[in-house]
Amino acid sequence: MTSMRIASGLGLLLGLGLAAGQAQAQEGDAERGQQAAGACVACHQADGSGMSVSGGESWPRLAGLPAEYIAKQLHDFKEGRRENTTMMPFANMLDDQQVVDVAAYYSEMPVTEAQGGEDADEDLLARGEQLALRGDWDEYIVSCKSCHGPGNEGAGGTFPGIASQHAGYIEAQLRAWQAGERGNDPQNLMGAIAERMSDEDIRAVSVWLANQSVASE
Numbered sequence: 001m002t003s004m005r006i007a008s009g010l011g012l013l014l015g016l017g018l019a020a021g022q023a024q025a026q027e028g029d030a031e032r033g034q035q036a037a038g039a040c041v042a043c044h045q046a047d048g049s050g051m052s053v054s055g056g057e058s059w060p061r062l063a064g065l066p067a068e069y070i071a072k073q074l075h076d077f078k079e080g081r082r083e084n085t086t087m088m089p090f091a092n093m094l095d096d097q098q099v100v101d102v103a104a105y106y107s108e109m110p111v112t113e114a115q116g117g118e119d120a121d122e123d124l125l126a127r128g129e130q131l132a133l134r135g136d137w138d139e140y141i142v143s144c145k146s147c148h149g150p151g152n153e154g155a156g157g158t159f160p161g162i163a164s165q166h167a168g169y170i171e172a173q174l175r176a177w178q179a180g181e182r183g184n185d186p187q188n189l190m191g192a193i194a195e196r197m198s199d200e201d202i203r204a205v206s207v208w209l210a211n212q213s214v215a216s217e
Contacts, residue, residue: 026100027100028067028071028100028101028102028103028104028105029101029104030101030104030105030108031105032097032098032101032105033098033100033101033102033103033104033105033106034105036094036098036101036102036105037102037105037106039090039093040062040090040102043059043086044059044060044061044062044106047063047109047112048061048062048063048064048106048109048112049061049063049112049113050062050166050169051115051166052114052115052116052166052167052168052169052210053168054116054168056168057086057172058116058166058167058168058169058172059166059169060165060166060169061111061112061114061164061165061166061169062106062109063106063109063110063111063112064106064107064109064110064111064112064161064214065106065107065154065160065161066107066154066156066157066160066161067100067103067104067106067107067157068103068156068157068158069103069154069157069158069159069160070102070103070106070107071099071100071103072157073184074091074094074099074102074103075091075099076184077091077092078091078092078094078099081184082182082184083181083182111161111164111214112164113164113213114164114165114166114167114209114210114211114212115166115167115168115210116166116167116168116206116207116210117167117206117207117208117210117211118211120204120207120208120211124200124203124204124207124208125204125207125208125211127200127201127204127205127208128204128205128206128207128208128209129208131143131144131197131201131204131205131208132144132145132152132205132208132209133145136201139196139197140196141193141196141197141201142193144162144205144209147159147189148160148161148162148163149161151163151212151214152209152212153214158186161214162209163209163212163213163214164209164210164212164213164214165209165210166210167206167207167209167210168206170205170206170209170210171202171203171206173190174190174194174197174202174205174206175194175202177190177191177193177194177195178191178194178195178197178202
């Protein structure tokens with residue numbers, strides 16, 4: 001009986017210690033995050049602006065995204081809920097505390113201008129604006145702002161700002177959701193929407209969002 005009590009007590013202490021460690025890791029420190037983000041600079045740039053490579057892989061703007069969202073994506077990469085051969089090794093280099101620190105660091109940066117879609121014609125931009133702001137109920141496509149908030153600048157920590165995000169990155173993610181290669185969003189909302197979009201729709205909304213400026217606080 002005594003040994004059972006000891007084991008129970010140890011289990012309780014270990015549980016409390018684990019909970020305390022998890023709680024401590026919830027508070028992100030941007031200064032520590034800057035140090036931990038050294039490996040991120042090659043793709044996401046020193047100012048968090050990312051890069052859009054025409055015909056190649058595009059890296060998203062992280063600057064100004066919600067810390068909760070960035071942390072979730074890093075954990076999803078670490079735990080295999082989201083797959084990307086470029087990101088997975090870097091995400092696995094970070095422990096839980098570094099994840100929230102890096103997320104805090106990028107979330108405090110001012111939003112930068114996006115790349116891609118500079119040469120889009122008026123018809124394509126008009127279609128993109130429709131999909132982003134009003135949707136297309138004939139095709140059962142919900143508007144982007146329904147989840148991503150007014151101006152598509154984000155809603156809480158769940159839905160990131162997609163205005164002023166690189167066109168190449170938005171397009172790549174929509175195609176990944178459409179093909180079932182990405183499914184780490186709540187209730188697979190993006191997959192259900194993306195599968196109803198044509199190639200032109202994807203291109204249109206991507207370039208329109210990339211051309212939207214976001215006022216930094």
